[in-house]
Amino acid sequence: MYSDRALVIGAGFAGLLAARVLAESYGDVVLVEREVIGPGFRADLPQAHLLSAPVMGVVEALFPRLGLEWEDAGAVRADLGSDLLVRLPGGWAPREHIGVEVLAASRGAVELGIRRRLGRLANVSVVDGVVVDGLLHDRGTVTGVRGWRGDRPFTDYADLVVDASGRDGKLVSWLAEFGVRCPAPVIVNGRVAVASRLYEVNRDLGLDWKIACEVTRAPLARRGAVVSSVDGLRWLVTLVGADGDVPPVDEDGFLDFATSLRCQEVAEIIKTAAPVSEIRGASNLRSRSNRFHQVTDWPRGLLALGNSAVSLNPVRGHALTLAAVNCADLRALGREHDLAQEPPVFHRAVARAARIPWQATTSADLGWQSKKLPARTRVARWYADRLVRAVPESRRVHRASVRVAQMLDHPVRLLRPGVLVTALTRGRSDQA
Structure with a gap:
């Protein structure tokens, strides 16, 4: 059974995947994008995506054989x-x-490939050049978005609004406009x-x-x-x-x-x-967790995913994986719950998915801070330093580190005896 209408704010990677998921359960899905999407959109933008195995697993489940299409267009498998x-x-x-x-x-090639696939779906459309500046709401329920398209006011209504507007999104201030207060974000x-x-x-x-x-x-x-x-x-x-x-x-x-x-x-x-x-x-590529799962009066009809909910320092390479996992959870949970009526179910899943990539990303960045870190964090960083120093001398540590970094294995693999002993014995000092 189809619900009527869903609206996704942001036509980046997370928003595009979210639109594909929602197309399975909503009769009309609209992507609202700030930029104007014309020929060659983002073709010369100096940004790239390194699509990991977990990311490709989600992508291929939603768009079979899209990886081959990307490779035919020049993407490189490494x-x-x-x-x-x-x-x-x-x-x-x-x-x-x-x-x-x-x-x-x-990034331009990745998004172009997904947009082309979405273009084959009769119930998905894109409205570009729209600057969203607030949410429409009625008695605890978000009912749509408002903003500007050029010099004209823009208003659109939906049964479900998904914010995938990215790390610069304004969702916290939009919620505050109708009395919903979010906890202070955690920033590293x-x-x-x-x-x-x-x-x-x-x-x-x-x-x-x-x-x-x-x-x-x-x-x-x-x-x-x-x-x-x-x-x-x-x-x-x-x-x-x-x-x-x-x-x-x-x-x-x-x-x-x-x-x-x-x-x-x-x-x-x-x-x-x-x-x-x-x-x-x-610059200032920090990590930020908005902790939306802790908001007790979160409105119905509104979800947040990707960088809008938890934004990770993109240099560390986990942001894309987290966005893909969010969309996989959106698909799985949407089959069992009416997420428009039960947003906390989804936001708890977002928080769970972020735990390991958040720790991996922020532990590296915490090393640059001058304030004294908690004992547990200091121990984790000490061991991580040992692992990094051991990699040049140990294929075993290297393989384990790569698999954990790509989120193919749980970090506990780095504590297995073979890796642990090697890290402690070979990771004592930096090599020339």
């Missing part, structure tokens, strides 16, 4: 052992096939900043890797980078600075920053490849 060149503070990670893959593609800020640019790389370079990166780690390794092959001949270079070290967005400064890294492959790409986008910077 093994996180043999195809990945990783410089850690203590040395280079082992290079061997480990059977854990990601699919690397630009490692003062992380990035600068990114797209390049075209000559095939004749003969590179033996598809992704190269240098990892930041408190207290000394404040600079890092990621270079990833995306969309065929295009490569995305992202420079990363932590603890307030902001990568420059000018030509000379961008190259100088890359040259300062130990992973010189980053600088070589910049020197030899042709840029196809401007340099874009972003």
Whole structure:
């Protein structure tokens, strides 16, 4: 049985997947997007998605064979052992096939592929160029959204509104307008900043890797980078600075920053490849949990997912996975509950899904804070440092770390005897 109408705020990755899920139970699903979606939308945006196995599992369940379509369009499949060149503070990670893959593609290509699939669904539509500035509500129930489309007022009504507007969303202030107060968010800020640019790389370079990166780690390794092959001949270079070290967005400064890294492959790409986008910077990439599951008077007819609910520092790579898990939960719970009438059921699932990626992301960023951390956090960071130092010397620790980082295994795997003993015996000091 279909309900009548659902509305999703935000046509990014989370919003697009949410629309596909809702199309199974609502007769009319409308995606409302702030930007105008025209030809080549976000094609030259210097942002990429590394789609992990858990993400692809959710995507393929909703859009069968979409991964192959992305690959036909130029997305690159990479093994996180043999195809990945990783410089850690203590040395280079082992290079061997480990059977854990990601699919690397630009954000524009990923979203275009999903929008095309959604375009085949008769009950899904997109309204772009809309700035939503508030919710419509009636006696404890959200009934729609209001805002502006160009210079004209915009109003739309729905039985269910899903906020997927992202880390800059205004949902907390919208709720406050009709008396719903949210607890103060939990914020962890490692003062992380990035600068990114797209390049075209000559095939004749003969590179033996598809992704190269240098990892930041408190207290000394404040600079890092990621270079990833995306969309065929295009490569995305992202420079990363932590603890307030902001990568420059000018030509000379961008190259100088890359040259300062130990992973010189980053600088070589910049020197030899042709840029196809401007340099874009972003700073203050903090993690924020809005704790919507703790709001006792949450209105009916409203859900929040993805970065709108829990936004993770994107440099750590868990944000996309969390958004995909949220949409998988939306699908599963929606078959058993009327989530428009029972929003807390869904928000508790969002909180559960965020626990492990939140801990993984924030523990790295907490290392840059000057205040004394709780004893449990200090112990966790101490052991994490031992693991990082052991990776260059141990294939076992490397494999376990990759599988946990990709959310294929629970973090308890890192405490198994073989990994534990290796971390404690080989992870005592940084290697040259």
